[in-house]
Amino acid sequence: MSEATRDKMKEAAARLFYTQGYHGTSVRHIAEQANVNIALVSYYFGGKKGLFEQLMTQFLEGYLEAMHIDDETRMKSTREQLLSVIRSLLSYQQNHYHLARMVHREMTMDSVLVRELMSTYLRKEKHDFEQLLRRGMKEGSFNKQPIDFVLIQLRGMITLPYYSPQYLRELYQLSTTEPYFINRYVEHLTSWIDSCLCGIEPTRTNRVMLKIN
CATH class of the missing domain: 1.10.357.10 (Tetracycline Repressor, domain 2)
Structure with missing residues (x-):
C-alpha cells in the first residue's frame, strides 16, 4: 500500500511540476491530485523539495x-x-x-x-x-x-x-x-x-x- 501511495504522489507531482512549474505547485496541490493526506508528502519525501x-x-x-x-x-x-x-x-x-x-x-x-x-x-x-x-x-x-x-x-x-x-x-x-x-x-x-x-x-x-x- 505504501509503494502505491508513493507512486500516486510522484505521478501527481510530475504532472503538476510539468504544467505549473516547481514554484507554482504546492504540497496541497500534490496531495489533492494524488487524493492523499497532505502530511504524507512530508512523511515519504521530506516535503516538496525532496519529492522534486x-x-x-x-x-x-x-x-x-x-x-x-x-x-x-x-x-x-x-x-x-x-x-x-x-x-x-x-x-x-x-x-x-x-x-x-x-x-x-x-x-x-x-x-x-x-x-x-x-x-x-x-x-x-x-x-x-x-x-x-x-x-x-x-x-x-x-x-x-x-x-x-x-x-x-x-x-x-x-x-x-x-x-x-x-x-x-x-x-x-x-x-x-x-x-x-x-x-x-x-x-x-x-x-x-x-x-x-x-x-x-x-x-x-x-x-x-x-x-x-
Missing part, C-alpha cells in the same frame, strides 16, 4: 539505464549501436512524457541541484556517447570530426521532441506522444547519421521517402 529532487534523479537514472548496450547489440556495428541507443532514449522519454518535459525544462535553470545533476548524470551521458563515437571513428564507421560538436547535435535531436514538442508537432503534424512518431523521427535521424557521421550518400529512393514523410 527524487523525480529528477529517478528520471535521469532511468535515462542512463536506457543508454545501456546489451550483449546482443554490442555485437552489431557502431552505427547500429548508436541507432539502438537513440531509439531507446526516445522511447524512454515518450514513456515518461511528463517527467521528461519537467526535467528538460528544469535543467535549463541555474541551481545547486542542476549543477549537481550536470556533474553526475549528464557527465555520464556525455562519456558514454563519446566512447561510442570515438570507437566508431577509430573503426572507420564514422567520419572523424569534432566530438563535442557531434554530441551537441545528438543530444539536441534526442531531447527536442520532449523539450519542445510544439515545434515537432508543427513540423511533423504529429504528436510526439503518438506511438508511430518515434519510427518516423528515427528515419530522419538515421538519414542524418548516415550522411553526416558515416558519409553514406542516401539513395534516390530514400531521399524521395524522406521528402514524402
Whole structure:
C-alpha cells in the first residue's frame, strides 16, 4: 500500500511540476491530485523539495539505464549501436512524457541541484556517447570530426521532441506522444547519421521517402 501511495504522489507531482512549474505547485496541490493526506508528502519525501529532487534523479537514472548496450547489440556495428541507443532514449522519454518535459525544462535553470545533476548524470551521458563515437571513428564507421560538436547535435535531436514538442508537432503534424512518431523521427535521424557521421550518400529512393514523410 505504501509503494502505491508513493507512486500516486510522484505521478501527481510530475504532472503538476510539468504544467505549473516547481514554484507554482504546492504540497496541497500534490496531495489533492494524488487524493492523499497532505502530511504524507512530508512523511515519504521530506516535503516538496525532496519529492522534486527524487523525480529528477529517478528520471535521469532511468535515462542512463536506457543508454545501456546489451550483449546482443554490442555485437552489431557502431552505427547500429548508436541507432539502438537513440531509439531507446526516445522511447524512454515518450514513456515518461511528463517527467521528461519537467526535467528538460528544469535543467535549463541555474541551481545547486542542476549543477549537481550536470556533474553526475549528464557527465555520464556525455562519456558514454563519446566512447561510442570515438570507437566508431577509430573503426572507420564514422567520419572523424569534432566530438563535442557531434554530441551537441545528438543530444539536441534526442531531447527536442520532449523539450519542445510544439515545434515537432508543427513540423511533423504529429504528436510526439503518438506511438508511430518515434519510427518516423528515427528515419530522419538515421538519414542524418548516415550522411553526416558515416558519409553514406542516401539513395534516390530514400531521399524521395524522406521528402514524402
